[in-house]
Amino acid sequence: MANIVFYSLSPALRMQRRLRVILPDSRRNDTNLPWLLLLHSAGADGSRWLRMTRAEYYAEAKGIALVLSDGDNGYYTDMYHGYAYYTYLTEDVEADVLRNFPSLSRDPQRRYVAGFEIGGFGALKYALDFPDRFRAAGSFAGGLDPQSLDPDYCVLAFGSYKQAWQTENDLFNCLRTALTDDARLPDLYFSRRQQDYLYTVTDQATVSDRVTDPDCVTNPNYAAARDGDVASDSAMTSGHTIRVGRLNFNSADPWSFADRSLAWFLDRICPDRARLFTPSADFAEWDPTVTMSAASPAADNSAISLPDSLAKE
Numbered sequence: 001m002a003n004i005v006f007y008s009l010s011p012a013l014r015m016q017r018r019l020r021v022i023l024p025d026s027r028r029n030d031t032n033l034p035w036l037l038l039l040h041s042a043g044a045d046g047s048r049w050l051r052m053t054r055a056e057y058y059a060e061a062k063g064i065a066l067v068l069s070d071g072d073n074g075y076y077t078d079m080y081h082g083y084a085y086y087t088y089l090t091e092d093v094e095a096d097v098l099r100n101f102p103s104l105s106r107d108p109q110r111r112y113v114a115g116f117e118i119g120g121f122g123a124l125k126y127a128l129d130f131p132d133r134f135r136a137a138g139s140f141a142g143g144l145d146p147q148s149l150d151p152d153y154c155v156l157a158f159g160s161y162k163q164a165w166q167t168e169n170d171l172f173n174c175l176r177t178a179l180t181d182d183a184r185l186p187d188l189y190f191s192r193r194q195q196d197y198l199y200t201v202t203d204q205a206t207v208s209d210r211v212t213d214p215d216c217v218t219n220p221n222y223a224a225a226r227d228g229d230v231a232s233d234s235a236m237t238s239g240h241t242i243r244v245g246r247l248n249f250n251s252a253d254p255w256s257f258a259d260r261s262l263a264w265f266l267d268r269i270c271p272d273r274a275r276l277f278t279p280s281a282d283f284a285e286w287d288p289t290v291t292m293s294a295a296s297p298a299a300d301n302s303a304i305s306l307p308d309s310l311a312k313e
Contacts (some may be wrong), residue, residue, distance in 0.1 A: 001025050001060055003050075008096050012087040019096060020046045022059050022066040023103070033103050034110040034270070035065035037093070037126075038262075039119030041254075042143075042153075045070040053259035062270040064112075065104055069093050073153070075146070076115070076122025077169060080159035090126060094133075112269055114138030114189075116258045121146070121171070127186045128174035136187040136269050140261035141254070144171060189268060191247040191261040193254075 002023040010017040027033055038055070040048050046068030049055045059066050074085030097104060105111060111134050115123035120142020127137030146154060146164035158164040178185055247264050263276035 001056055003056070006096065006100065008092075008100075010088050010092045012084045012092050017088065017092070018046070018070055019093065020050070020066075020068040021097075021101060021104075022050075022056055022068070024060045024063050024065065026060060027063045030063075031103050032105045032107065032110065033065050034063075034112070035067055035097075035104045036112040036114060036266075036269075037067045037069065037123075039069065039071060039076060039089075039113070039115030039122045041115075041117035041119055041258075042073050042075075045072075048255075049258075049262075052255035053262060055259075055262060058263060058266050058276055061276060062266050062273045064266070064270060065101075067093070067097055067104075071119070071122065073118075075118050075143075075149075075153075075157040076125065077157055079157050080163065081156045086122070086125070089122065090130065108133050109135045112136050112138070114140065114262070114265055115142065116140045116261070117254075118143045120144065120190075124171055124188070125169075125174055127188070128171065128178045131178050131181065131185050132183040134186045136189060136265075138189040138191075138261070138265040140191045140258055140265070141193050142190065187243040187245070187268075189245040189247070189265055191257070191264065193248075193257045 002021075002025075004021040004023070006019045006021060007016050008019070009015070023033070036059075038046070038049050040046055049066070049068055055066060069089060071085050071089065072083075074083060076085055076089055078084040078086045098106065113123045113127055113134050114137060115121070117140075120139030121144055123137050124139050124142065124144065127134045143149070146158055146161075146169060149157070149164070151161075154161055154164055158166075158169060163169075245268055247261065260277065267275055267277050
């Protein structure tokens with residue numbers, strides 16, 4: 001496989017930054033290569049995906065390119081006391097990839113974003129702010145509630161706990177805004193482990209649960225959604241139709257969990273290639289198709305209880 005380390009000047013950060021791009025040998029001559037932007041956790045960089053998981057093997061097996069950016073400890077946001085990491089991610093990384101790697105697809109149906117811990121927050125925020133860029137987004141043990149952060153870290157990134165839930169940092173506001181647009185929403189995938197320091201009561205009870213519409217229980221399309229049928233947006237008068245997948249399992253080692261989550265995510269977005277993820281006894285998954293609108297309570301910060309029929313134990 002080609003493992004390319006690329007340096008360029010970031011206008012947003014006003015410094016040299018590094019990108020890693022992994023190109024599978026199996027699709028060496030492909031000029032429309034699907035690719036996944038992978039975001040790392042706090043205290044790491046893009047190389048951690050290569051050193052701590054089987055990401056390169058997975059990329060070759062699935063025939064997909066990987067783009068690994070370095071976001072430092074910036075929570076993939078334009079920091080209150082620090083650098084503009086979100087602008088770097090959404091503008092500079094985007095421009096560098098499209099300008100310097102012409103074999104990577106420009107088609108949003110062949111582009112994906114995912115991240116681990118704080119990278120999960122960054123991946124979802126990016127996908128919801130720019131839904132026309134990605135086919136799907138994944139959050140692996142995502143730090144989706146910034147208020148669960150260490151106080152000093154929260155002040156550096158957001159200014160205060162209160163500011164951490166301001167409009168631009170509130171994922172549910174990002175979802176509400178995305179629902180008002182005509183663009184197709186990306187599919188959303190979540191994996192969670194209870195051992196994580198970012199796995200809080202708020203996360204467990206509401207974060208990935210609240211992405212689904214509670215009205216789907218009485219929605220006439222709910223039966224079809226429960227059976228896995230995907231209806232087109234044009235047929236819906238109440239809003240967008242998206243697929244939301246969630247995976248729950250326990251893992252003592254955080255990067256072992258990240259590795260399994262990546263394999264699971266790649267199986268979902270590249271189902272025509274060799275299966276990577278093997279379920280175990282601690283594995284639970286649901287994968288409904290739900291209909292949402294901007295007026296839906298799913299965009300509010302209130303907990304949602306999912307019907308038991310959505311859980312596959």
